[in-house]
Amino acid sequence: MAMWLLKVACKIPGVRFMLKRSFTINDKRLQRNLFGLSFENPVGLAAGFDKDARWIDELSSLGFGFVEIGTLTPKAQPGNEKPRLFRLPEDHALINRMGFNNGGVMAATERLKKRKSHVIVGGNIGKNKTTENEQAVNDYLICFEELFPYVDYFAVNVSSPNTPGLRALQEKKPLLEILLRLQEANASKAKRKPILLKIAPDLTDDQLNDIIDIVAESKIDGVIATNTTIVRAPLKTSPTEIEAIGAGGLSGLPLSNRSTEVIRYLKQKSGNAFPIIGAGADLIQIYTGFIYEGPGLAKKICSELCDLASN
Numbered sequence: 471m472a473m474w475l476l477k478v479a480c481k482i483p484g485v486r487f488m489l490k491r492s493f494t495i496n497d498k499r500l501q502r503n504l505f506g507l508s509f510e511n512p513v514g515l516a517a518g519f520d521k522d523a524r525w526i527d528e529l530s531s532l533g534f535g536f537v538e539i540g541t542l543t544p545k546a547q548p549g550n551e552k553p554r555l556f557r558l559p560e561d562h563a564l565i566n567r568m569g570f571n572n573g574g575v576m577a578a579t580e581r582l583k584k585r586k587s588h589v590i591v592g593g594n595i596g597k598n599k600t601t602e603n604e605q606a607v608n609d610y611l612i613c614f615e616e617l618f619p620y621v622d623y624f625a626v627n628v629s630s631p632n633t634p635g636l637r638a639l640q641e642k643k644p645l646l647e648i649l650l651r652l653q654e655a656n657a658s659k660a661k662r663k664p665i666l667l668k669i670a671p672d673l674t675d676d677q678l679n680d681i682i683d684i685v686a687e688s689k690i691d692g693v694i695a696t697n698t699t700i701v702r703a704p705l706k707t708s709p710t711e712i713e714a715i716g717a718g719g720l721s722g723l724p725l726s727n728r729s730t731e732v733i734r735y736l737k738q739k740s741g742n743a744f745p746i747i748g749a750g751a752d753l754i755q756i757y758t759g760f761i762y763e764g765p766g767l768a769k770k771i772c773s774e775l776c777d778l779a780s781n
């Protein structure tokens with residue numbers, strides 16, 4: 471509802487400009503150059519919030535340095551039955567089992583054609599629920615080709631816990647096949663675009679070692695760490711409430727330690743071989759914090775980064 475209201479407000483002449491002025495910090499120290507892209511600031515909005523590319527212009531007014539749309543799939547699909555999104559306010563966390571509800575990649579590209587802002591947009595791509603894992607590569611390729619002219623980078627999502635079997639694609643063989651085929655398609659373009667891999671926080675060290683090899687072998691541009699977790703680490707919310715909520719991915723504060731651990735492990739073990747998007751990394755992405763803290767969060771983080779840079 472808040473986003474629809476913001477959309478209406480932004481239709482009033484001057485409002486988008488005013489919002490951008492009050493929610494954005496313009497400071498050279500915030501700029502980042504990674505995988506050939508120039509980010510105005512390192513704070514991005516993670517995938518899943520603007521799945522269908524409806525609010526890129528409005529979100530860019532709220533001070534984000536980049537916005538990741540999706541996860542998009544070739545065909546539209548309704549996602550899981552509601553309720554599918556739960557707040558755990560005591561934990562500053564969310565549990566969701568949305569299941570890639572989206573209007574399909576073509577509907578999103580129609581919207582992308584009309585966007586006004588120049589904020590960096592990532593296209594997060596996945597497979598339809600009804601597509602078997604053996605055919606998954608085709609879904610990723612369809613989304614890649616369709617989005618290619620309209621996004622600045624790609625995020626390959628094989629880590630959502632809410633599409634049955636999806637995370638099995640994180641295994642070396644299927645993952646390498648998907649990434650190599652995407653790279654082949656990428657190489658056939660006049661100018662290639664960065665491809666990042668979005669991974670789960672629930673991978674073992676051995677699986678993380680495989681990820682390092684896969685990034686090197688496929689020569690993709692980096693990793694997004696991490697997606698939501700299926701682990702219900704110690705939470706303040708009562709176990710009965712958690713059990714009543716059921717399956718889904720946990721995000722927010724209780725995930726931050728594990729995702730930071732994954733980032734640290736990948737950085738150290740790979741010898742800083744590739745850029746990582748995630749807290750404490752080269753760029754960051756937020757979602758749950760935006761829900762709890764509200765529209766000023768990107769600005770708040772940017773302003774604290776500037777303070778750190780001055781000290």
Ligand SMILES: Cc1cc2nc3c(=O)[nH]c(=O)nc-3n(C[C@H](O)[C@H](O)[C@H](O)COP(=O)(O)O)c2cc1C
Pocket residue numbers: 516517518519521540541555564566568570594627630668696697698721722723725755756757758759
């Ligand atoms: C309601 C909801 C929907 C999400 N949908 C997606 C999605 O479609 N694709 C994806 O890659 N990540 C999705 N995510 C994961 C976020 O992009 C992010 O990786 C995760 O929430 C961890 O960041 P956070 O703790 O800042 O929220 C979703 C998260 C939430 C809370």
